[in-house]
Amino acid sequence: MATKPQVYDASAIQALKGLEPVRRMPGMYTHTVHPLHIVQEAIDNAVDEALAGFGKKITVSVHKDGSVEVQDEGRGIPVDMHPVEKKPAVEVAFTMLHAGGKFSRSGDGVYHISGGLHGVGVAVSNALSKRCEVTVFRDGQKHTIAFEGGELKQKLKSEKAKEKKTGTIVRLWPDPKYFDSPNIPLNELEHLVRSKAYLLPGLTMILEVEGKQNKVWKYERGxxxxxxxxxxxxxxxxxLFTGERFFDEKSLAGISDIENGEGASWAIGWVADGDIFADSHVNLIPTRSGGTHEAGFRSGIFEALASFMETRSLLPKGVKVIPDDLWQRACFTLSARIVRTQFHGQTKEKLTTRHAAKLLEMCVRDAFELWLNEHPEEGKKIVELAIEQAMARLSKGKKVERKKSSGIATLPGKLVDC
Structure with a gap:
């Protein structure tokens, strides 16, 4: 039998400070199968700079010693003294949870639209790394700072930069004790890096893996x-049906909930056979588990097709097309931009922002319905594919029903009527 604690008073209540909660319970803040997500946090910060209009190139380097380096051409993380914490801002960003430049989402904020509002980001990356080195180029100066085990190891050091440039370099050595495997899955990292390039046309993304040939992506047509x-x-x-819609102050007249600059871009097509793919993102962050933005997108596309089918009387008698019939053979990529993002969990894989469903449906429904009516023959081909899926579903359902019916009618031998 467990021994009962002798004393239960204020001294028994622990208050974890700094990055200790992350080190004690890493699974609450990131994936612990491998360190990819803590690297992604550094990549997302670099991409947020590009999204805000600062920098055209991001380089991700994987070294043989297990470290990963992310270099951007942004403005450089601020290094001046934080007015409240009385520490350099870059030190605050890497050592304190809920510290960053993304909490103010006003139109004139540092990041009007960015990859998240949890504010744990690179602090978690630092906490779960054996060592973290940060180099900032800003205002003609080169600033360096280093951490070990999440704690400050080398105070901020500044010197005149040898070349005129701006940006941030973050190098992380993930600590194996926090992960099932210390190895970063290179195929997943490559997919992540490449996706940033097509989501932000004109941005050059470079992946360097020591001992292998460099890979460079730049998509002008996204x-x-x-x-x-x-x-x-x-x-x-x-x-392929592609489009985009972003709301401005003029188009927001009479519309509640949606904010200036919000909207989406998308591409969707249907294949008759083979594998399908569905990639959704919010502010360039991959949402592998979908969320409210994806639900709104799917709803808008289906409602537009349903209206097209009804207006042109394309459905055979006795056949009803449901959303699954349309999406069985659909491939799409979706990139939403939302000011006040909320996610399920710190890994940001599922968007929960309530108004995102309404936003995406408004963006895509009218646009797709217009496209269908301007391309009626192409629209009919999509309808035919959906009807094929519906009929296959109905046929399968009837087979299951007949099997059930047959099973019920057959009685055990000794119970059969004479």
């Missing part, structure tokens, strides 16, 4: 080029 890569020569049933 999602359209990405689709060509993913389809690998397969043909679509109908031409």
């Amino acid at each position: 999602m359209e080029q990405y689709f060509e890569f993913m389809l690998q020569g397969r043909e679509l049933v109908a031409p």
Whole structure:
């Protein structure tokens, strides 16, 4: 039998400070299968700079010693003294949870639209690394600071930069004791790095793996080029439907909940066979588990097609197309931009922002319905594919029903009527 504690008073209540909660319970803050997510936090910060209009190139380097380096051409993390914490701002960003430049989402804020509002980011990356080195180029100076085990190891050191540039370099040595495997899955890292390039046309993303050939991605046509890569020569049933809609102050007149600058860009097509893919993102952050933005997108696309089918009387008698019939053969990539993002969990894999469903449905429904009516023959091909899926579903359902019916009618031998 467990021994009962002798004293239960204020001294028994622990208050974890700094990054200790992350080190004690890493699973609450990141994936612990491998360290990819703590590297992603550094990549996302670099991409946020590019999204805000600062920098055109990001380089991710994987070294043989297990470290990963992320270098951008942004403004450089601020290094001046924080007015409250009385420490350099870069030190605050890497050693304190809920510290960062993304909490103010006003139109004139540092980041009007960025990859998240949890504010744990690189502090978690630092906490779960054996060592973390940060180099900042800003105002003609080169600033360096280093951490070990999440704690300050080398105070901020500043010197005149040898070359005129701005940006931040973050190098992380993930600590194996926090992960099932210390190895970063290179195929997943490559997919992550490449996706940033097609989501932000004109941005150059470079992946360097020591001992291997460098890979460089730059998509001027963004999602359209990405689709060509993913389809690998397969043909679509109908031409790719691409579009974008972002709200400004004028278009927001009379609309509540939605904020200036919010909206989405997308590309969607249908294939008759083979594998399908669905990639959704919010502020360039991959949302592998979907969320409210993806739900709104799917709803808008289906409602537009349903209206097209009804208006043109395209459905056979006795056949009803449901959303699953349309999405069985659909491939899409979706990039939403939302000011006040909320996610399920710190890994940001599922968006929970309530108004995102309404936003995405408004963005895509009218646009797709217009496209269908301007391309009726192509629209009919999509409808035919959905009807095929519906009829296959109905046929399968009837087979299951007949089997159940047959089973009920057959009685055990000794119970059969004479």
